[in-house]
Amino acid sequence: MRSFRWGILGTGKIARRFMQAAFYVPEAQVIAVGSRAQSTADAFGAQFGIPKRYGSYEALLADPEVEIVYVATPHSLHAENALAALQAGKHVLCEKPFTLNALQAEQVIRVARALGKFVMEGMWTRCFPLIREVVRRVQAGELGEVRLVIADFGFRPPFDPNSRLFAPSLGGGALLDVGVYPVSLAFLILGAPAQIVSYAALGATGVDELCSIIFTYPNGAQAILSASLQVETPKQAHLCGTHARIDIPAPWWKPSEAWLTRSDGTREHLLYPYEGDGLQFEIRHVHECIHQGLTESPWMPLDETLAIMRVLDTLRAQWGVRYPGE
Ligand SMILES: NC(=O)c1ccc[n+]([C@@H]2O[C@H](COP(=O)([O-])OP(=O)(O)OC[C@H]3O[C@@H](n4cnc5c(N)ncnc54)[C@H](OP(=O)(O)O)[C@@H]3O)[C@@H](O)[C@H]2O)c1
Incomplete structure (x- = not known):
């Protein structure tokens, strides 16, 4: 496959992991990094051997050599950054959650499709x-x-009211940071829920820190999901069918193995080991989509992303969690 020229917006934790994963994808050329500060862009660029280092996101987007932009900023900036990248003529991989809310997601999807x-x-x-x-x-x-x-994703970060995990202005809360994973898994396996029952404990900054969610489906199926910033949860996923069950051990959202247990008691070990952190599969998938001339991923379709954002909105509405400007 030909090479693809990436530019990264933001120099935080996931941007670093992206760089480590890109190491496993020879056709991924990260040619530019953009940061709010030149010094941060320079340090990041020097550490990872990125030739172009920009002291603003706008400057990176103005670089005609950048083909694909990886949006690695806090949730509250995803829509703004993705829209600017699209309008600059770039393809975009935007970190999860896609945007802060469904309204923003609609806007990004509309612009991407129009362009x-x-x-x-x-x-x-x-x-x-x-x-x-x-x-x-x-x-x-x-x-x-x-x-x-059944799926959960919960951990206990140190409480910092100004961090993106807890600050409402940065889209804080367990749901948008980690709850989106079990919600997305439920969508992947069962589709969009018909009914949603949930409870969330809000913390000192007013965002959800512990969430329990039940989805029900027209055929009577159910999903039991949880997310947390207060406790470490088992971090497992279980798909229970009438003939067999698949158990994905921790950490289920970046899995290398699972067990399939049939009603007759037979078990099968599904084993797919990988190197590094696993972000390389997403990078390769983006390349394949663009190589094939696709404007959206068949594995994470935009209509499904939008439906997921609507469900996240519904859950936050049930809890009274609103972000500034909403
Ligand atoms: N896929 C995954 O496994 C995964 C894992 C973690 C996070 N994420 C997602 O990736 C996004 C970033 O998460 P992260 O953990 O990398 O966050 P982070 O470490 O806080 O980094 C975010 C970066 O965004 C930039 N930024 C721009 N405006 C900012 C502001 N007002 N406050 C703070 N940072 C700002 C900063 O880079 P500059 O200073 O260089 O501009 C910062 O380094 C989130 O949406 C998160 O959900 C995904």
Whole structure:
């Protein structure tokens, strides 16, 4: 495959992990990094051998050599950054959650479609070979009818009211940071829920720190999901069907193995080991999509991203969590 020229917006934790993953994708050329400060861009660029280092996001977007922009900024900036990148003629991989809310997601998707540019929510879980295999098994009917999905993602970061995890102005809260993973898994396996029941404990900054969610579906299936910034949860996923169950051990959102247990007691070990952190699968997928002339990912379609954002909005409305400007 030909090479693809990437530019990165933001120099935080996930931007660093992206650089480490790009190491496993020879056709990924990260040619530029953009930061709010020149010194940060210079340090990041020097550490990872990125030749072009810009002291503003606008300057990176004005670089005609950048083909694909990776938006690695806090949630509250995703829409603004993705729109600017699209309008500058770039393809976009935008970190999860796609935007702060569905209204913003609609806007980004509308602009991307009008301009014929590729855009994808960085729900990297969907790109792992093990998840592709799990989807294949589910679609082949090996589990029978999946009636119950159980998944959680919770951890306990140090409390910092100004950090992006807790600050309302940066889209803080467990749901948007980690809850989006189990919600997206439920969508992947069961589709959009018919009814949503939930509870969230809000913390000192007014954002959700512990969430419990139940989705129900027209066929009677259910999903039981949780997310947390207060406690470490088991970080497992279980897909329970009428003929068999798939158990994905921790950390299920970047899995290398799972167990398929059939009603007759037989078990199969699904094993898909990988090197590094696994973000390389998403990078490769973006390349393949663009190579094929696609403007959206078949694994993370834009209509589904939008439906997920609407569900996140519904959940926050149930809890009374609103961000500044909403
Ligand atoms: N896929 C995954 O596994 C994964 C993991 C973690 C995070 N994420 C997503 O990636 C995004 C970034 O998360 P992160 O953990 O990398 O965050 P982070 O470490 O706080 O980095 C965010 C970066 O955004 C830039 N930024 C621009 N405006 C900012 C502001 N007002 N406050 C703070 N930073 C600002 C900063 O870069 P400059 O100073 O260089 O401009 C900063 O380094 C989030 O949306 C998160 O959900 C995804």
